[in-house]
Amino acid sequence: MAGHMKTDLPAHRNIFRMIAAPTVWAIHFLLVYCTAALWCARDWGSIGALQAVIFGYTAVCLILVGILGWQMWRQWDYFDDNDYIHDQSTDEHRREFLGHAGFMLACLSFVAIIFDTMPAIFAATCQ
Amino acid sequence: MTDATPSRIGEGYRRADLEKHEVHVAEGIYPPTEEMLTAPIDPELADAQKERLLAVWNDPPGWRYWSAVNNSEVGLWYSLTAFAFMLIAGCLALVMRLQLAIPDNDLISADRFNQFFTMHGSAMMFLFAVPMFEAISILLLPAFLGARDMPFPRLSAYGYWSFLIGGIFVMGSLLFDAGPAGGWFMYPPLTTIDQGVGPDIWLLGLSFIEVASIAAAVELIVGTIKCRPPGMRINLMPLYAWYVLVVGAMILFAFPPLIAGDFLFELQRSFDWPFFDPERGGDPLLWQHLFWIFGHPEVYIIFLPSIAVAAMVVPAAAQRPMVGYNWIVLSAVGTGFLSFGLWVHHMFTTGLPSISLGFFSAASEAVVIPTGVQLFAFVATLLAGRVKMILPMLWIAGALAIFTAGGLTGVMVALAPFDWQAHDSYFVVAHLHYTLFGGMVFPLIGGVYFFYPFIRKQMMSERLGRISFWLTFVGFNICFLPMHLTGLKGMPRRVYTYPGDVGWDTLNMISTVGAFVIAAGIAVFAWDLVRPKGKLMEDRNPWNEGSLMWSHRIPDHYWGVRSIPYVTSRNPLWDQPGIVERMDQGGYYLPDAQEGLRETIITSAIDARPQHVTRVTGPAWCTMWAAFFTGGAFIFPTFHWYPPAVISAVLAVACVIYWLWTSTARIPENPMKDVNLGLRLPTYVSGPSAPGWWGVFITMLGDMTAFASLIFGYFFYWTVHPNFPPPLADHANGAWVALSALCYAAAWGATRVARPINRSGAVVMAQVLLSAGIVLAIAGAAAIMLSVAALDPTSHVYPAILWAIAVWTAVHTIVGIIMQGYCLAGTIFGKVMPEYDAPIWNTVLFWHFLLITALVSTAVVGLVPRMM
Numbered sequence: 001m002a003g004h005m006k007t008d009l010p011a012h013r014n015i016f017r018m019i020a021a022p023t024v025w026a027i028h029f030l031l032v033y034c035t036a037a038l039w040c041a042r043d044w045g046s047i048g049a050l051q052a053v054i055f056g057y058t059a060v061c062l063i064l065v066g067i068l069g070w071q072m073w074r075q076w077d078y079f080d081d082n083d084y085i086h087d088q089s090t091d092e093h094r095r096e097f098l099g100h101a102g103f104m105l106a107c108l109s110f111v112a113i114i115f116d117t118m119p120a121i122f123a124a125t126c127q
Numbered sequence: 128m129t130d131a132t133p134s135r136i137g138e139g140y141r142r143a144d145l146e147k148h149e150v151h152v153a154e155g156i157y158p159p160t161e162e163m164l165t166a167p168i169d170p171e172l173a174d175a176q177k178e179r180l181l182a183v184w185n186d187p188p189g190w191r192y193w194s195a196v197n198n199s200e201v202g203l204w205y206s207l208t209a210f211a212f213m214l215i216a217g218c219l220a221l222v223m224r225l226q227l228a229i230p231d232n233d234l235i236s237a238d239r240f241n242q243f244f245t246m247h248g249s250a251m252m253f254l255f256a257v258p259m260f261e262a263i264s265i266l267l268l269p270a271f272l273g274a275r276d277m278p279f280p281r282l283s284a285y286g287y288w289s290f291l292i293g294g295i296f297v298m299g300s301l302l303f304d305a306g307p308a309g310g311w312f313m314y315p316p317l318t319t320i321d322q323g324v325g326p327d328i329w330l331l332g333l334s335f336i337e338v339a340s341i342a343a344a345v346e347l348i349v350g351t352i353k354c355r356p357p358g359m360r361i362n363l364m365p366l367y368a369w370y371v372l373v374v375g376a377m378i379l380f381a382f383p384p385l386i387a388g389d390f391l392f393e394l395q396r397s398f399d400w401p402f403f404d405p406e407r408g409g410d411p412l413l414w415q416h417l418f419w420i421f422g423h424p425e426v427y428i429i430f431l432p433s434i435a436v437a438a439m440v441v442p443a444a445a446q447r448p449m450v451g452y453n454w455i456v457l458s459a460v461g462t463g464f465l466s467f468g469l470w471v472h473h474m475f476t477t478g479l480p481s482i483s484l485g486f487f488s489a490a491s492e493a494v495v496i497p498t499g500v501q502l503f504a505f506v507a508t509l510l511a512g513r514v515k516m517i518l519p520m521l522w523i524a525g526a527l528a529i530f531t532a533g534g535l536t537g538v539m540v541a542l543a544p545f546d547w548q549a550h551d552s553y554f555v556v557a558h559l560h561y562t563l564f565g566g567m568v569f570p571l572i573g574g575v576y577f578f579y580p581f582i583r584k585q586m587m588s589e590r591l592g593r594i595s596f597w598l599t600f601v602g603f604n605i606c607f608l609p610m611h612l613t614g615l616k617g618m619p620r621r622v623y624t625y626p627g628d629v630g631w632d633t634l635n636m637i638s639t640v641g642a643f644v645i646a647a648g649i650a651v652f653a654w655d656l657v658r659p660k661g662k663l664m665e666d667r668n669p670w671n672e673g674s675l676m677w678s679h680r681i682p683d684h685y686w687g688v689r690s691i692p693y694v695t696s697r698n699p700l701w702d703q704p705g706i707v708e709r710m711d712q713g714g715y716y717l718p719d720a721q722e723g724l725r726e727t728i729i730t731s732a733i734d735a736r737p738q739h740v741t742r743v744t745g746p747a748w749c750t751m752w753a754a755f756f757t758g759g760a761f762i763f764p765t766f767h768w769y770p771p772a773v774i775s776a777v778l779a780v781a782c783v784i785y786w787l788w789t790s791t792a793r794i795p796e797n798p799m800k801d802v803n804l805g806l807r808l809p810t811y812v813s814g815p816s817a818p819g820w821w822g823v824f825i826t827m828l829g830d831m832t833a834f835a836s837l838i839f840g841y842f843f844y845w846t847v848h849p850n851f852p853p854p855l856a857d858h859a860n861g862a863w864v865a866l867s868a869l870c871y872a873a874a875w876g877a878t879r880v881a882r883p884i885n886r887s888g889a890v891v892m893a894q895v896l897l898s899a900g901i902v903l904a905i906a907g908a909a910a911i912m913l914s915v916a917a918l919d920p921t922s923h924v925y926p927a928i929l930w931a932i933a934v935w936t937a938v939h940t941i942v943g944i945i946m947q948g949y950c951l952a953g954t955i956f957g958k959v960m961p962e963y964d965a966p967i968w969n970t971v972l973f974w975h976f977l978l979i980t981a982l983v984s985t986a987v988v989g990l991v992p993r994m995m
Contacts, residue, residue: 013733015361022464029468033486034846040480041846050482087452089158089358089695094734097362097453104457112465112493119485126480 008091012075018098021068021106028061028113032120040126047124054120061113069106075099149816150962151798151809153737158358159693159804168712176719177689183720184275184686187746194746196280197685202266203582205287209259212294214653216250219243219301221646224606228639230627240623241308242325246301248311252425253333254294256567257378260432261286261343263571264371267578268347270676271365273356273694273710275687275717275727278349278818281744281786282342288754289339296762297332300325310621312418315403315411319395327396327765334389335761337382341829344378347371349821352732356675357716358694359735365674365697366455370435373463374428379825380467381424383833388417390833391840391931397767400920400927402840408851408924412477413843417836419470427466430566431459434501436574437523441505443577443672444520445512448698451504458504461497465490475546484543491541498534502527517670518592522573525600526565533561536611551621554614560607572599572652580669584681585660595651602644609634609641667707673698678707690715690803691728694735717802728802729818739812740800744790753782784949788958792819792965813965823969827976830939834980837935841928841987845995852925852992859929863914864989870907871981874900878947878974881967888961890954897951901944907981908940914988929988936984943977946970 011017032054039050076099078084086097156163186195195201223243226234235243265283269276277283300306307329309318318326351372355364364372391402392414401407403414442449449455468490475484505527514520536558540546549555572595579587613634618625625631668677677700678688690713696702709715717728717740729739759775795810802808814820844851852858877900885893911933918926950967953959959966 015733019460019464022461026464026467029486029490033483036480036482036486038846040482042849084453086362087448087697089360089363091734094360094362100453101456101460104453105461108457108461108497109464111496112468112490115489115493116468116486118489119482123481123485125482 004090004092006077006092006095008095012091012095012098015098017068017072017075018102018105021065021072021102021109022112024061024064024068025109025112025116028057029116031057032116047126051120051124054117058113058117062110065106065110065113069103069110072099072102072106076103148814149809149812151811153739153809154799154807156805157737159806163804164693164709164714166714168714173713173718176713179720179723180686180689180718181684183723183725184684186685191746194748194751196284196744196746196750198265198269198277198280198283198687199582199683199685201280201283201287202262202264205262205265205283205290206259208287208291208294209255209262210653210656212250212254212298213259214649215298216247216255217646217649219247219250221642223247224639224642226623227625227635229636230625230632232624235623237623238308239304241310241621242301242304242306244621245307245310245325245329246298249307249329249333250294250298251563252311252429253336254290254298256429256563257340257425258290258336258343259571260374260429261340261347263436263574263578264347264432265343266582267676268350268368268371269354269687270581270679271367271674272350272354272359273675273678273688273692274350274354275691276725276743277346278354278727278729278741278743279346279822280725281747281750281790282346282822284747285750285754286339286342286346288751289342289757290336292754292758293332293335293339293761296758297328297336300328300332312422313392313414314418315392315395315414319392319403324765327393330389330393330396331761331765334386334393335758337386337389338757340378341382341826344375344382344829345822345825348375348379348825349818351375353729353818353821354727355730355735356691356694357728357730357735357737359730361733361735363694363697366438366449366452366459367435367674369456370431370438370459373459374431374435375825377424377428377431377463377466379829380832381421381428383829383831384417384836384839385421387833387836387840388414388421390837390935391417393764394927394931397764398921400930401924402927402931404924407922408844408848408853409927410844410847410924412474412847413840415474415477416470416843417840419473420467420836422473423470424466426562426566427462429563431462433526433567433570433574434459436570436577437505437526438501439672439674440517440519440523440573440577441508442512442698443670444517444523445508445514446671447508447512448673448701449504450507450511452697454500454504458497458501461500462494465494465497469494469541472541472543472546475543476550481543488541488543492538495534495538502531517577518589518596519573519577519670521593521596522569522576525596526569526573528565529561529569529600529603530565533558533563533565537562549614551619552614553610553618553620556620557607557610557614560603560610564603564607569599572596575652575656577670578676579656580664581676581679583660584663584679584683586664586669587655587660591651591655595648595655597648598651599645599648602641602646602648604641606638606641606645609637613638668700673701675699678710680711687727689713690718692716693804713803716804716806719803722796728808729812729816731816737802737806737808738816740802740808740810741818742793742795742810744786747786747790749782749786749789753779753786756782780945784945787949792817792958792963794957794960794963798962811963811965813963813968817965817968819965820968820972823972827973831976831979834935834983837928837932838983838987841932844924844928852995853923856923856925857918858992859914859933859988860917861914861989861993863910864985867907867910867914868982868985868989870903870910871978871985874903874907874943875974875978877903879971881950882964882971885954885959885964885967886961890961893967894951894954897947897954901947901951904940904944904947908937911981911985911988912937925992932984932988936981939977939980943970943974946973 076096086093307325351368394400395402401409403409403411471487472491618631692710692715699706725743726740729741756775756779763772799807800810877896881893881896915929915933920927920930950970
């Protein structure tokens with residue numbers, strides 16, 4: 001079905017969906033930071049356990065970002081017309097623009113979450 | 128191209144999810160048809176319309192000019208004032224460079240040197256960089272959006288006068304040798320034990336300016352999402368507007384933590400509540416956290432608007448649309464988010480666990496990705512276009528070179544082990560000046576050259592501009608490049624002198640010479656800016672740029688635009704032939720001002736469908752008085768003169784109420800208005816269609832952030848101190864706390880229910896509910912204060928933070944009560960009616976946030992400590 005024929009849902013004009021993935025990054029960041037701070041300040045157990053908790057957060061958040069990214073990819077709907085410039089005043093272009101930008105933000109968030117997990121591998125110490 | 132079939136509004140147009148609460152919605156035809164947009168215009172009618180518009184929008188004559196609130200006037204004053212503060216702060220730097228030119232110098236004393244570097248940093252950040260962004264945006268944004276003005280012109284004026292008063296107060300302290308001297312980040316305990324008024328001047332003066340900054344951010348966000356011209360959907364916004372949106376949101380989340388920090392800090396300095404005193408359970412590190420949660424995003428708050436300027440100059444130089452619009456949006460939004468995960472990289476040497484440092488180091492490296500993306504998008508645009516090396520582009524090119532160098536040292540200091548070596552040395556001074564000059568000063572000056580023809584309708588000198596550029600560019604590198612080496616050779620920051628035999632002499636002398644070369648460059652620019660330039664230019668669009676801004680009139684007409692266009696392209700002046708002529712003739716929306724009121728069109732947030740004709744406020748003195756008294760409320764406490772401070776605060780509130788009551792959400796003479804092109808729009812809306820509702824919503828998001836920072840402080844103490852709360856400490860009185868929570872919930876409920884009841888016409892019932900809400904709110908605030916009344920806040924940080932949270936909640940309740948009272952008075956005196964109820968919507972919205980504040984407060988005051 002051609003892009004301009006598709007139904008335009010309220011979700012397709014929701015800018016908060018576009019920034020949902022970086023919001024997940026922010027939550028992940030706060031979680032790992034707070035957990036590590038408490039773990040080190042309160043001496044809650046071994047570093048190995050802390051690492052496991054952090055990896056758990058990361059897995060959940062990566063899955064969430066993956067789902068959000070997939071949704072935004074669907075909203076962009078690149079393969080229906082190979083359209084990556086969205087410069088017209090139509091529902092279709094606005095919908096695909098938000099999807100495109102949201103998809104790229106999801107990719108960035110995915111990478112940033114991986115970045116923020118690496119200290120748990122390379123600097124796993126409370127020293 | 129647009130969606131094919133223009134529809135009768137009310138069928139495809141009305142969107143139930145957006146406007147179900149509206150009494151009146153848009154009627155008629157939208158989008159306009161091709162015939163409508165090419166229909167001939169009656170010249171006589173157009174002339175009459177033009178006269179009426181001019182009369183409404185003209186500046187007041189004579190000395191009353193200073194009561195103007197037009198974005199073109201306020202933006203101009205704002206930017207010139209910020210530039211003046213920049214020149215003063217630059218002069219401070221020159222004196223410091225003279226002092227450091229030779230070893231063992233005694234040009235100025237150590238204490239004066241401390242005051243100078245503190246005020247150099249503080250002024251450049253708080254009085255120049257952030258206000259300059261807001262000033263330029265207030266000046267330019269309506270033109271980019273083809274709007275008549277910002278949605279709240281008097282708020283801009285209020286922000287400007289606050290900024291002017293606060294800035295003079297803070298800078299003036301230097302003349303009395305009383306300036307703050309603790310560094311621009313005011314670390315305790317150095318600044319909590321300081322006996323002078325310096326730290327108080329910094330805390331209160333800059334808090335005042337932060338309030339003004341947040342006011343401007345609210346204005347700019349609402350302007351961007353609600354004042355776009357019909358048709359300019361979110362995917363068509365000029366990139367400048369995207370950056371304004373992102374930066375406005377960042378200000379909203381970055382400044383409030385500092386305001387919360389200032390609140391705690393001033394409570395400690397004035398009343399000895401020990402928030403940062405380790406002997407009584409406090410912690411100086413909390414200040415560092417709160418400061419840098421503000422301070423690091425601040426860097427990006429400064430950088431992104433300047434990149435926004437570059438994003439307008441680059442396509443004009445390349446004469447083609449930006450390559451990768453989506454990529455730029457990605458990088459602006461991505462940077463906005465990631466920049467909040469960097470703050471601890473200013474605290475790498477405070478002894479936090481390595482793993483914690485690692486998270487911030489990793490985020491600091493991650494933010495390079497979006498930053499790099501936007502630079503590559505610029506380079507790609509230049510490669511793809513036929514570049515004319517116009518003067519503004521020269522400055523942008525210099526900016527990119529310098530910023531990239533600063534970014535590379537940024538990657539270095541983001542690595543904790545390297546930072547441990549370079550921390551607090553001149554290496555960091557070099558790094559931060561490379562990022563700020565490249566990321567702010569150069570693009571800004573390039574932007575001034577670029578936008579000057581729009582602002583003053585004259586051209587600046589090409590020759591002086593090039594001289595200024597090369598002086599500044601060369602001088603900058605002479606000054607700051609050697610500082611990397613000075614720092615690596617071990618010279619610490621903020622020393623007023625140094626011994627002559629450690630190998631720093633020559634490098635310092637070179638830096639001083641460079642500083643004066645920069646000063647010469649800036650002086651040439653300043654002269655070019657203010658010198659008389661003779662006649663006005665003839666060509667409206669000297670850079671042949673595509674945005675709506677260059678449809679401006681020469682000489683200036685104060686109406687913003689003659690008529691508000693229907694936009695179907697990112698670069699309307701390139702892609703919509705005849706749009707400028709049609710705008711000039713009044714062939715688009717709102718070409719008239721029959722009622723003699725200042726009006727602009729409000730459109731929906733995403734798709735820019737016309738929703739409302741809003742009446743914006745005109746010239747007034749009450750904004751200036753409001754700023755004056757707000758200044759009193761902040762400045763008197765510096766000297767512990769509390770009674771005049773309270774009187775000032777009351778008078779400030781009175782001025783604001785007068786301003787709101789007399790000029791906002793006025794009952795229209797007619798509920799609908801014909802805005803041309805077959806469209807009729809409501810003249811009064813309430814709830815999410817109204818700009819005022821968005822203003823409250825956005826302000827309260829910022830307020831919530833400040834409150835969250837207070838709560839962060841509470842849990843910070845709990846995390847780092849095993850004895851928080853102290854084992855035998857008295858707790859808040861549980862019964863009072865519970866009563867307070869109940870009263871707040873009931874007050875919220877009464878206010879919330881009053882809204883639909885008033886809408887249904889049962890005005891008396893609504894008045895009863897609002898009155899009950901007021902009584903319950905007073906009871907709630909009294910109860911939470913009584914719950915902590917028996918505790919001594921000076922004894923330990925635990926009672927102190929409970930007091931702080933209770934005071935915060937009670938003060939917000941006063942605002943809530945004033946708003947309920949305003950609505951109550953409105954229903955009695957005909958300002959609020961069942962059909963016209965915007966103030967009640969805004970009050971209910973405020974109360975949603977107040978309810979969250981109150982419930983969280985009562986939980987952490989009464990419940991959580993007993994569980995800990």
